[in-house]
Amino acid sequence: MNKQTLSFQAEVKQILHLVTHSLYSNKEIFLRELISNASDACDKLRFEALNNSALYEDAPNLEVRVSFDAGAKTLTITDNGIGLSADEAVNNLGTIAKSGTREFMAALEGEQKKDAQLIGQFGVGFYSAFIVADRVTVESRRAGLPAEEGVRWSSDGSGDFEVETITRPQRGTSVTLHLREGEEEFLAGWKLRSIVGKYSDHISLPILMQKEEWDPEAKEQKKSDEWTAVNKASALWTRNKNEITPEQYVEFYKQISYDTEAPLTYTHNRVEGRSEYTQLLYIPSKAPFDLWNRDKRGGVKLYVRRVFIMDDAEALMPVYLRFVKGVIDSADLPLNVSRELLQESRDVKAIREGSTKRVLSMLESLADSEDEAERAKYAAFWKDFGQVLKEGVGEDHANQERLAKLLRFASTHADEGVSFVDYVKRMKDGQEAIYYVTADSLATAKSSPQLEIFRKKGIEVLLLVDRVDEWLLSHLYEFDGKPLQSVAKGAVDLGKLEDEEEKKHAEEVATAFKPTLDRLKETLKSRAKDVRVTTRLVDSPACLVVEEGDMSAHLARLLKQAGQDAPKALPILEVNAEHALVRRLEASEKFDDLANILFDQAMLAEGGQLEDPAAYVQRVNGLLLAA
Ligand SMILES: Nc1ncnc2c1ncn2[C@@H]1O[C@H](COP(=O)(O)OP(=O)(O)OP(=O)(O)O)[C@@H](O)[C@H]1O
Numbered sequence: 176m177n178k179q180t181l182s183f184q185a186e187v188k189q190i191l192h193l194v195t196h197s198l199y200s201n202k203e204i205f206l207r208e209l210i211s212n213a214s215d216a217c218d219k220l221r222f223e224a225l226n227n228s229a230l231y232e233d234a235p236n237l238e239v240r241v242s243f244d245a246g247a248k249t250l251t252i253t254d255n256g257i258g259l260s261a262d263e264a265v266n267n268l269g270t271i272a273k274s275g276t277r278e279f280m281a282a283l284e285g286e287q288k289k290d291a292q293l294i295g296q297f298g299v300g301f302y303s304a305f306i307v308a309d310r311v312t313v314e315s316r317r318a319g320l321p322a323e324e325g326v327r328w329s330s331d332g333s334g335d336f337e338v339e340t341i342t343r344p345q346r347g348t349s350v351t352l353h354l355r356e357g358e359e360e361f362l363a364g365w366k367l368r369s370i371v372g373k374y375s376d377h378i379s380l381p382i383l384m385q386k387e388e389w390d391p392e393a394k395e396q397k398k399s400d401e402w403t404a405v406n407k408a409s410a411l412w413t414r415n416k417n418e419i420t421p422e423q424y425v426e427f428y429k430q431i432s433y434d435t436e437a438p439l440t441y442t443h444n445r446v447e448g449r450s451e452y453t454q455l456l457y458i459p460s461k462a463p464f465d466l467w468n469r470d471k472r473g474g475v476k477l478y479v480r481r482v483f484i485m486d487d488a489e490a491l492m493p494v495y496l497r498f499v500k501g502v503i504d505s506a507d508l509p510l511n512v513s514r515e516l517l518q519e520s521r522d523v524k525a526i527r528e529g530s531t532k533r534v535l536s537m538l539e540s541l542a543d544s545e546d547e548a549e550r551a552k553y554a555a556f557w558k559d560f561g562q563v564l565k566e567g568v569g570e571d572h573a574n575q576e577r578l579a580k581l582l583r584f585a586s587t588h589a590d591e592g593v594s595f596v597d598y599v600k601r602m603k604d605g606q607e608a609i610y611y612v613t614a615d616s617l618a619t620a621k622s623s624p625q626l627e628i629f630r631k632k633g634i635e636v637l638l639l640v641d642r643v644d645e646w647l648l649s650h651l652y653e654f655d656g657k658p659l660q661s662v663a664k665g666a667v668d669l670g671k672l673e674d675e676e677e678k679k680h681a682e683e684v685a686t687a688f689k690p691t692l693d694r695l696k697e698t699l700k701s702r703a704k705d706v707r708v709t710t711r712l713v714d715s716p717a718c719l720v721v722e723e724g725d726m727s728a729h730l731a732r733l734l735k736q737a738g739q740d741a742p743k744a745l746p747i748l749e750v751n752a753e754h755a756l757v758r759r760l761e762a763s764e765k766f767d768d769l770a771n772i773l774f775d776q777a778m779l780a781e782g783g784q785l786e787d788p789a790a791y792v793q794r795v796n797g798l799l800l801a802a
Pocket residue numbers: 208211212213215216254256257258259267268295297298299300301302348510511
């Protein structure tokens with residue numbers, strides 16, 4: 176073919192115009208695109224050669240070379256992949272507009288129009304060369320064609336391109352960029368290496384560059400004839416599990432997470448079925464400093480067929496698993512997937528569900544392990560990440576039950592590490608509910624007067640002292656069919672755990688106490704919704720509880736601390752009619768003072784604050800002096 180000048184197709188012209196005039200940030204992306212095309216071309220050769228190994232000619236090792244000529248101001252990306260025939264060059268590099276073209280242009284006209292990253296999302300990667308080049312020359316020969324059937328394609332990216340036949344002994348393609356004025360930064364080895372490292376490290380082919388050495392006389396870097404790989408050239412996750420050592424897994428984790436410590440655990444699987452993908456997911460051993468930032472994007476990188484697509488693909492993991500690091504490599508997603516598309520994609524949904532389940536299984540196998548060291552790992556995980564995992568109970572209904580099993584609490588039985596499963600195993604005969612108390616600290620929780628009857632009867636109570644626990648409780652009502660019941664809400668109903676005799680005795684005490692009770696109600700009517708006799712106390716004279724549907728006093732305090740309005744519901748004062756102090760009320764001349772002191776002390780015991788501490792002190796002092 177003699178030299179021909181052809182016109183770009185109308186839409187391609189528009190794209191080129193936009194590319195050269197609108198993309199100012201992240202220009203370096205062009206290298207990723209061209210390397211990705213080169214790697215695709217090698218994949219295609221590999222595929223075609225499955226049936227025709229002659230296509231490898233005398234160069235069976237597939238590779239990509241990146242070189243530059245500072246004098247000529249050119250940058251060249253060469254591959255020995257499938258190559259292009261003259262017809263393919265004409266069609267694929269100028270005549271046939273791609274399906275993503277129109278969307279790409281619409282996006283460019285939108286808000287973020289200046290970001291070159293956009294180009295990668297729409298399958299028009301080749302044209303990104305024109306962001307930094309005012310002429311692009313492609314020389315190529317398709318594998319299997321004779322050397323004389325090579326092609327040269329060249330364009331300045333305005334309206335036309337030229338094609339001609341050339342002789343090209345070597346198979347594959349080289350794309351040469353004649354850099355624009357002002358783009359000389361891409362003529363430095365270190366710069367190119369850093370871009371390759373950033374975007375193309377996990378391309379599984381070697382990306383080679385000429386080794387450079389410092390020439391002290393010329394005072395510049397001199398290229399040697401030796402070509403070395405800039406990337407690691409092997410996507411770890413694509414290799415077979417049994418070919419990867421634990422050290423390699425750890426090293427890879429450190430590379431992608433910037434963590435200096437080894438991960439707690441990891442999982443590596445190839446998932447096949449409706450959606451095909453590989454997952455390599457790690458759980459760090461320590462919480463990062465920004466764990467609490469829910470807006471922080473996830474730590475999972477998305478690859479499509481080994482080509483890096485994006486970091487922080489939050490659509491791949493639920494927010495409550497934001498500490499998970501790793502790689503997901505999809506075989507189904509298009510290379511041009513955008514964040515927006517990710518949110519809607521069914522494949523991504525399947526990946527997210529599958530990966531969530533994987534992470535949970537990973538945690539379960541630690542938590543339920545026969546091996547004590549593994550269980551200790553779970554305890555360490557829980558210490559750092561437990562509160563974040565609790566968020567999942569409200570956010571991930573599909574996995575709520577599995578998450579509930581992974582929760583760990585303090586209880587009246589042990590200061591940490593109590594699971595619902597442990598609790599249920601220890602439930603007393605006839606016990607129907609899982610009892611808990613919420614408080615600001617373990618000490619306050621442990622000394623809650625409301626626990627007394629439970630202690631006396633040997634019933635375990637969970638002590639919930641994390642800030643997120645109240646929130647957790649608003650999403651989790653039961654475990655294993657057993658309702659979660661606050662010991663500080665509503666009347667105590669130990670149901671079958673109470674025997675008839677006790678009930679009868681309590682009723683008698685209550686009847687005898689009735690006149691005093693009425694006086695108490697009257698005295699405290701501005702402070703307590705109700706005053707009643709209780710059986711929940713053993714050693715304490717009184718305690719405060721709230722009505723079944725009301726907000727717990729602890730939650731109300733948390734909201735107040737956070738500057739939010741909490742509904743003002745008066746508490747109920749419950750008194751232990753058999754306590755010496757309460758008995759004293761009846762005959763006391765200082766009934767009002769004693770009544771208020773009882774109320775204030777109940778408030779203090781549950782970690783609350785007195786509205787008028789001075790009045791309390793005065794009353795106590797008055798009584799002390801009278802004694
Ligand atoms: N190095 C190469 N070797 C062989 N063919 C190439 C090469 N680079 C580009 N091509 C051809 O040019 C076409 C257009 O490339 P372009 O980057 O614009 O889109 P794409 O590669 O199909 O999509 P994407 O950018 O999402 O990978 C490719 O589909 C391919 O046929």
